[in-house]
Amino acid sequence: MFSRVDPPLLFHPTPGAAYGFPGARRVAHVDSPHQRIEVWDTPQLGLLFTLDARPMTSVGDEFVYHECMVHPAALAHPAPLKALVLGGGDGGAARQLLAHPSIERIVVAELDAAVVSMAREHLTDVHQGALDDARVQLVIGDAARFVATTTERFDLVVFDLTPPDSPAAELYTSAFYARLKAALTPRAMLSMHLGSAQFHLERAAALVRGLRASFAMVDVMSAFVPLYGSLWLMALASDTLDAASLFKHDIEERLAARGIDALRYYDAALHPGLFALPRGVRGGLR
Structure with a gap:
């Protein structure tokens, strides 16, 4: 045999x-x-x-990606109440958002119910029960349709989606950003992963240009994510908030005030460094 x-x-x-x-x-x-x-x-x-x-997502390094996608944006906001996760059926982004005590509601708009079922069965170490928290609502279906029809207003939006060359392509467009802005509070911020600095720099630059055409302030961060095999790029976009301008002591004070002390990757010392991109990457994103 x-x-x-x-x-x-x-x-x-x-x-x-x-x-x-x-x-x-x-x-x-x-x-x-x-x-x-x-x-x-x-x-x-x-x-x-x-x-x-x-x-x-992997159990071994998801904290790198999810902490960077959530906490710089959440800490830039003085008291986020509502968050929208586009995609995110593994529950990792929701888990990080729940660390902020002001959060009252998180909507996880996941296209595929099978992703949520898989996460519940196999990725407990990623979501750690966040998918069953009373503050989290799972909305299964087209995230673009949810954004177009919701009457809610969100302080934070996390683009935890597959890349633009996938069924999520519609959510990386200026038309979608315009609809999304109607669902944002005045002091809202979104985070978006852009792709590999080594392999997807042109695509990342196009995404950044699209965000800059729609939002007043756009900053790019980077972190090495072993699962993705590369330095990984992420963007923060807002009309009113500027996470990159926060100093180490600002982040220290906000983490302490919110009682967030169990992170594995992100902290106040790292925060300024996330925005210090290699020169070649900065040039490629112009």
């Missing part, structure tokens, strides 16, 4: 590049109406999941 051999776990950020995780074992997979979802157990990062063969 032959033992089962899983396909190699290789990711292709561009057609001419590949990286992967030797020894990965596939533990679950499902073809939903929207995409192929796979869960892998890896020696390097523990459990991780992919959508249509793209890396999404």
Whole structure:
């Protein structure tokens, strides 16, 4: 009898590049109406999941991505009450948002119910119960439709979506930003991941240009995320808030006032450094 051999776990950020995780074992997979979802157990990062063969989240390093996507924006706001997560069915962004005591409500607008089911079964270490918190509402379906029809106003928006060359493409457009602004409070801020500084710099630059055409202030951050195999770029956009202008002591005071002291990556000392991009990256984003 032959033992089962899983396909190699290789990711292709561009057609001419590949990286992967030797020894990965596939533990679950499902073809939903929207995409192929796979869960892998890896020696390097523990459990991780992919959508249509793209890396999404791993237990071993999700805190790098989720802490950077949430806390710089949330701390720039004096007291965020409502947050909207576009995508985010793994619950990681919601978990980080719940650390802010002023948060009263989080809407997670996730396209695919199968992603939420997968997270509940396999990624408890990522969401840590956030998906079942009374302050969190799961809205399954088209996030663009939710934004177009909601009467709520949000202080924070997290774009925790697949990249622009995916079914989420409509949510990376000026038309969507215009609709989204109607659902924002005057002091709102959004965070968006832009992609790899090494492999997706042109795409990231196009996203930044689109944000700058729609918002008064746009700043770019970077952090190395092992699952993504690269320095990863993220943007903050607002008409009124400027997270990049906050000093170390500002962040220290706000973290202390909110009782947030259990983060694994982000803190006051790191905050200014997130916005210190390598010179070549800065040039490529112009």
